[in-house]
Amino acid sequence: xxxxxxxxxxxxxxxxxxxxxxxxxxxxxxxxxxxxxxxxxxxxxxxxxxxxxxxxxxxxxxxxxxxxxxxxxxxxxxxxxxxxxxxxxxxxxxxxxxxxxxxxxxxxxxxxxxxxxxxxxxxxxxxxxxxxxxxxxxxxxxxxxxxxxxxxxxxxxxxxxxxxxxxxxxxxxxxxxxxxxxxxxxxxxxxxxxxxxxxxxxxxxxxxxxxxxxxxxxxxxxxxxxxxxxxxxxxxxxxxxxxxxxxxxxxxxxxxxxxxxxxxxx
Amino acid sequence: xxxxxxxxxxxxxxxxxxxxxxxxxxxxxxxxxxxxxxxxxxxxxxxxxxxxxxxxxxxxxxxxxxxxxxxxxxxxxxxxxxxxxxxxxxxxxxxxxxxxxxxxxxxxxxxxxxxxxxxxxxxxxxxxxxxxxxxxxxxxxxxxxxxxxxxxxxxxxxxxxxxxxxxxxxxxxxxxxxxxxxxxxxxxxxxxxxxxxxxxxxxxxxxxxxxxxxxxxxxxxxxxxxxxxxxxxxxxxxxxxxxxxxxxxxxxxxxxxxxxxxxxxxxxxxxxx
Numbered sequence: 001x002x003x004x005x006x007x008x009x010x011x012x013x014x015x016x017x018x019x020x021x022x023x024x025x026x027x028x029x030x031x032x033x034x035x036x037x038x039x040x041x042x043x044x045x046x047x048x049x050x051x052x053x054x055x056x057x058x059x060x061x062x063x064x065x066x067x068x069x070x071x072x073x074x075x076x077x078x079x080x081x082x083x084x085x086x087x088x089x090x091x092x093x094x095x096x097x098x099x100x101x102x103x104x105x106x107x108x109x110x111x112x113x114x115x116x117x118x119x120x121x122x123x124x125x126x127x128x129x130x131x132x133x134x135x136x137x138x139x140x141x142x143x144x145x146x147x148x149x150x151x152x153x154x155x156x157x158x159x160x161x162x163x164x165x166x167x168x169x170x171x172x173x174x175x176x177x178x179x180x181x182x183x184x185x186x187x188x189x190x191x192x193x194x195x196x197x198x199x200x201x202x203x204x205x206x207x208x209x210x211x212x213x214x215x216x217x218x219x220x221x222x223x224x225x226x227x228x229x230x231x232x233x234x235x236x237x238x239x240x241x242x243x244x245x246x247x248x249x250x251x252x253x254x255x256x257x258x259x260x261x262x263x264x265x266x
Numbered sequence: 267x268x269x270x271x272x273x274x275x276x277x278x279x280x281x282x283x284x285x286x287x288x289x290x291x292x293x294x295x296x297x298x299x300x301x302x303x304x305x306x307x308x309x310x311x312x313x314x315x316x317x318x319x320x321x322x323x324x325x326x327x328x329x330x331x332x333x334x335x336x337x338x339x340x341x342x343x344x345x346x347x348x349x350x351x352x353x354x355x356x357x358x359x360x361x362x363x364x365x366x367x368x369x370x371x372x373x374x375x376x377x378x379x380x381x382x383x384x385x386x387x388x389x390x391x392x393x394x395x396x397x398x399x400x401x402x403x404x405x406x407x408x409x410x411x412x413x414x415x416x417x418x419x420x421x422x423x424x425x426x427x428x429x430x431x432x433x434x435x436x437x438x439x440x441x442x443x444x445x446x447x448x449x450x451x452x453x454x455x456x457x458x459x460x461x462x463x464x465x466x467x468x469x470x471x472x473x474x475x476x477x478x479x480x481x482x483x484x485x486x487x488x489x490x491x492x493x494x495x496x497x498x499x500x501x502x503x504x505x506x507x508x509x510x511x512x513x514x515x516x517x518x519x520x521x522x523x524x525x526x527x528x529x530x531x532x533x534x535x536x537x538x539x
Contacts, residue, residue: 021397063435083441097454097531106450107440128526140533261476 010194011060011162016069018055029055031219033069034103038164040192046205046251047215048258053198056220057166061087071240073161083107086160090167092147100150101135107158118157125153128187130198148226152184156191165197169204178236181207185234190251202255206230206247207238214251217258224254280290285328319501324426324508327501343508344475344486347403351410351478356464363422364448385417389477401482406475413474414467421467425459426452458529465521470508 018030047053058064060071062081071078073085086107094103101122108118111229126135129149139147145182148168155163171176185208188195200203205212209228216223228247230238238244303320307313308320315323331337366373391412399405429452437451478489487506494502 045309061439063433063438075443081438085439087436087439088437091432093430095431095433095436095451095454096533097457097529106437106442110437110441110443110446110450138531140531154436154440164439208347226416 008039010039010041010074011077011196012070012072013053013056013060014070015055015068016059016071017062018052018059019067026184027262028219030059030066031221034222035213035222035225037194037196040194042188042197042208042210044205044209044212044214045196045198045215046202046255047201047220047264048217048255051215051217052220053200053215054166057087057164057196057198061085063166083158084115084161085164086155086158086162087164087166088148088151088155088168090170092139092144092148092151092171094147094154096139099136099138100142103139104151104154104157106154111158121157124196125157126150128156129153130215143176144172145180148172148180152187156187156193160193160256162194162196167199168197170199170201174230177204182235184208189233202248202251203239205251206244207234208213212247212251214254217262223258226250236247239266315519316498316500319504323501324504328505328508331502331505337505337509340487340490340506341486341513344488344510345513347478347486348410348468348471348475351407351474352414352468354407355411355415355418355467355471359419359422360460363419364426364452366419367423367426368448368452380416380419383412386422387472388413392477396482406478406483409478410471410474413477414471417470418467419462421438421463422460422472425463426456428459429455458525458532461521461525461528466516468521469514472514476533 013033016030016033017028020027021031023233029225033056035043035045040227045056059066060078062078062085079083080147087234093104098106101119103120104125106236108121113121123135126132128151131146131149131153134142134146139150151168169180172180181204187193194250197205207229212226212228212248214224214226215221226247230241230243232238304318304321308315308318319327328337331340362376366376388409392409395405395408395412399408433451433455434447437447442450475486476488476491477487480492481491488508490505491506494500494506
């Protein structure tokens with residue numbers, strides 16, 4: 001259960017490995033990945049494409065199984081997907097036959113929560129993501145950014161122990177992306193949700209994260225961890241702070257090294 | 267909304283209506299052309315009356331049969347057979363196909379036999395059905411069931427397998443259990459595709475109806491057509507064909523309406539954003 005202790009570790013990934021296929025065709029996607037996320041922490045994982053980021057978050061979400069190692073949530077090994085680890089995907093995964101309201105209610109309906117209670121909860125989260133007035137709209141009427149707002153509200157309404165986000169803004173245009181990043185930073189401050197967020201966008205990683213895990217290229221493992229301490233509220237203005245640029249530079253160098261090694265065949 | 271916006275929407279609507287009318291006229295034109303050729307061939311005495319009855323002969327035949335009630339009796343018998351045979355095939359194929367699409371074990375168990383059975387010509391099964399079931403109505407239902415079931419179950423598997431895995435994953439991480447995923451995600455997501463599958467198979471059911479009514483039937487449109495062959499009553503044959511075609515048109519139209527009611531959320535080509 002959630003604790004007031006800010007330093008309590010909520011999610012722990014221990015020497016996680018994943019191999020696809022067998023024999024000569026075996027591909028090692030993840031190798032000895034270790035990471036931990038504390039209560040109310042916003043943790044980013046940034047890495048070159050193909051480094052197994054999505055595989056990693058899918059294993060944590062329970063959608064795929066690891067070949068070795070373990071994932072612990074509050075000290076207990078996870079088994080399969082569950083409402084305790086809410087996920088937001090890059091692709092729009094809304095249910096197109098349900099209105100915004102019903103989409104956000106979905107998880108609560110699965111838990112058999114009475115309809116008046118879940119309607120109220122859904123309205124609260126729809127309002128949190130700034131979609132008041134769109135309760136009865138169908139997903140096909142919404143823009144990409146609005147669809148992701150619904151997806152975020154739908155996951156938060158379920159009150160997960162941890163929110164897993166797999167490049168949720170990857171398909172959005174640059175302007176919408178910044179708006180969504182600011183929205184997420186705001187939501188995070190308001191709800192204190194523990195978040196694990198995956199991206200290949202360095203700006204996004206530094207802008208949002210309390211801590212950034214940098215992954216190596218395939219086979220993916222953790223190359224480095226950086227703490228991000230930016231003064232003030234995280235917003236588009238943070239993108240030009242010297243502290244921001246300093247950390248960005250560090251990560252860029254690391255990722256450059258990774259691609260350089262790859263290009264040189266090392 | 268602003269006034270210009272409203273008028274823009276209105277002109278958009280008007281344009282759509284005009285286009286709709288155009289398409290309807292084109293559809294009608296095709297029928298008119300065919301009937302035109304028919305008239306020329308028949309009233310121009312290009313084809314003998316015994317091979318090609320005149321439109322007036324067919325129409326008067328239809329009216330005569332409608333008046334003495336025999337037309338409706340035949341239609342009723344055939345529609346009942348098609349519906350019952352087809353509904354049974356839907357009732358069995360739908361859950362079976364959904365299970366097959368989601369369980370590799372179950373699929374491994376039944377798929378080979380279904381693919382084997384799918385290639386058996388239904389006509390070749392008629393003697394066995396007569397032997398087992400006699401000349402009862404159940405024999406007719408069985409023929410239509412056999413003709414449609416094996417195709418439908420594979421179509422259901424295909425449609426259900428095409429449900430976006432993202433949606434299923436989202437449901438899982440929202441805490442949906444296996445049965446809830448079937449009921450709340452897979453079924454509604456697949457519904458428009460399933461309705462299309464049903465629409466196609468009911469068309470095939472009409473093909474197998476004629477097979478079913480070929481032997482040991484005493485009514486039905488297929489029976490009416492086959493009997494007329496014996497008396498060279500081509501006008502009755504044409505009347506029967508026209509009735510089957512019309513019933514087909516109406517069925518398709520009904521399915522289209524059902525699809526629109528059941529899945530108004532679909533994004534269709536030509537929908538304005």
